[in-house]
Amino acid sequence: MPEAGADLSAQVTRLQQDNHKLMRINAALIERIESGMTQGNNPYTIFQHSVVLAEQVRERTDALNQAMAELKASNHLLINARLRAEALCRQQVAAQREAEQANLSKTKFLAAVSHDLLQPLNAARLFTSALLERPSETLVRNVNNSLEDVENLLGTLVDISKLDAGVIKADIAPFALSELLDNLAAEYTELARSEGLELHFIGCSALVHSDIQLLARILRNLLSNALRYTYKGRVVLGCRRQQQRVLIQVWDSGMGIAEDRLEEIFQEFKRGDVQRPDQDRGLGLGLAIVEKIAGILGHRISVKSWPGQGSMFSVEVPLSATAPKAVPAPCMSEPMLERLQGARVWVLDNDAAICAGMRTLLEGWGCRVITALSEQDLARQVDNYHAEVDLLIADYHLDDNQNGVDAVARINAHRGRAIPAMMITANYSNELKQQIRELGHTLMHKPVRPMKLKTAMSHLLSRP
Template structure:
């Protein structure tokens, strides 16, 4: 037996207890010494404790970050779903809501062309003006919603400035005359590059405001050639705008008092829409005005190159439409009846149907076709393509409430003209006159 282990083997329980107590004191002293040196980075135990604390903080913050990212992902998904729902709603508004308004405008315009007693003619005029106001209000709400949703995309092409300005001058000349104002238009031979429909929206707003706020005098629609583009200007002899108001008039729902009951119909969205469209197109806006000396709004549009083929819309005085054979394809019966009444009042021979299979008779000289022809039916482009193969060179006008840039590009590439709902009768008449004038040699040989 090892003599060094003999005492331990023969130790009494009391001795063992004392030894155990001594060892505990030693351990306690060692732990106390280590802990007393446990300042950050001051010893192994302190370092270990600090590392454990940091690990716990990292774990907690990682969990918080993961929860935040999950919440953001849910919010993003909800926002995308809401945006998609909004886009679908806008599509429904653009088509379904504008359909009855389009039909009502067609009927009212057809009635205005009839010989009616003075009182009846006055009432019809009031109906037409009220429908135009509804169209403007709905159009403003839909436009601002499209811009907010980011679903409005420009369809930029080159076209003669007069293709737009000449038509607008003819359209608003009558409106100005009804207010006792003179509208002067200075034609331009420049070619510009822009989205024709969106640019028209801007210039229409300038003209509408100029007529609304001008009590007497004249309105000017013209252009100035600048080094970096064509400056389209609309001037008036109205009350002018104070310097403090010249910035805020572009804010949403901000309207200047016009001093007339007929002017309290807008939402104050027109110039807000103008500013957003101009920004999207990259066309700088301008405003020069002094109180009591009128206002001049301007928009600078880049120059373009002459298109390979002339565009369909002209600005000449509407030519005679008597005897022109026009086919109308639309799945809405009210729209068809309204088109028959309007075109018939212009002297056209109109054949209308919901589908091309129901059309018969002499070949058409112009085709007016709605783009949306109902669930399960081919769209207007497909229908127009089949009819043009049957009647080569047939002029086609596609009518739609859809302002999608891709659709407008498809219509243009197919060689068709495009009009948006609600139809503006004067624009339709000018377009038909231009298309028929281009077809005159063919018509005379038949």
């Protein structure tokens, strides 16, 4: 396109020069004729000369007309070429937009089906977890471990699809870092011990500005990776203050990472070459999820590694001047666990398998359980919601476009005193999180982990 424009400009300039030259020739001819007539030259000679000059003018005019025709034809070709190029460009843009839309639709689809993907596994885990509460054979534990692995894999796929689809948003707020790290240290100390490793935790009193749930997911992935790739020795979780930021670091004494692979480890489906033989290989999405969540939070991730000696992953989090007072985590002592004994619990879920699994698990903890598939079903069983109850557990997604939040409100409208409520959902939106928080309910995301469920129930039942 630029070359054609340049050629056209040069051709126009050349024709203008020829036209100017022709005008000068015509002027000279007229001047000579007038001069000859003035000087009294032979009229026949003058006529002959005029004919010659007229022929020259005609030839030059024909040449000029031909050049103009060629210029017009070139201009037409140029316009057609430009129109074709613009059409091709529009087609390319449309094709690219269609491809992007198809990819977005795929990721949005995976994000949207998280509820359906996790429901059957959630039900199975509730059954097997109930069996694990009692003396059981090794086979049952193996089934439970296998289901947990599948659940983790599906959960990872759902996480990456939600991140790609832009479903997960940050809920930034100030909080005490100890509120997060103390819980993670307790959780991973037991996991490390079960793998024959040691977790060394260095406490931190810093106040930070981040999303506590998303930051926890980053650190869980880093700690899980550290345990996965460490044969012997220990994993260290700690912090370093650096100006207006705090560096949360996870060190391990594993096999390390080659320098030329430090960038590619954050790509999707990239797994380490060597890991402990008793560990499942995973999907290679853990660090990809870490990087995507860090991008949402605006936190910088860095890594250093020494092949054969270990690695260090660091997350930079901004410090905060103030933070709300941390709510102390309930101590899972025997008196706390005894609160579940005889507790009257209503379960509202539109999935019969979930209801059956929840009943089996909670009854194994000593609760008295009533399950229902709908509000009407529950009303029939509990004297139109007037029966005595200690706790209501409701799924957020119910039939007929109903949701658990509204259902709890309608149920409490029949009672003089509101029932403590726990909402279970696969919806990770900040809007729902904020709504549940403002209503004073407890929010638990699927897949439901039995120990976390037990702790949350005990905490709710301990409220005055």
